[in-house]
Amino acid sequence: MVKLRGQVGGDQLTVKTASGEFSAPLTELHDAWWNSIARAMA
Numbered sequence: 001m002v003k004l005r006g007q008v009g010g011d012q013l014t015v016k017t018a019s020g021e022f023s024a025p026l027t028e029l030h031d032a033w034w035n036s037i038a039r040a041m042a
Helices: 026-034 036-041
Strands: 012-017 020-025
Antiparallel strands (some): 012 020
């Protein structure tokens, strides 16, 4: 049996679990990651 672990592509990160779903635009996630240290130091 093969289980789908994920798909690549698109402009959103979507995580689905038995308890719910989370979705966020990749541009926002990248900005938060890329600028996190600079924002913490400001």
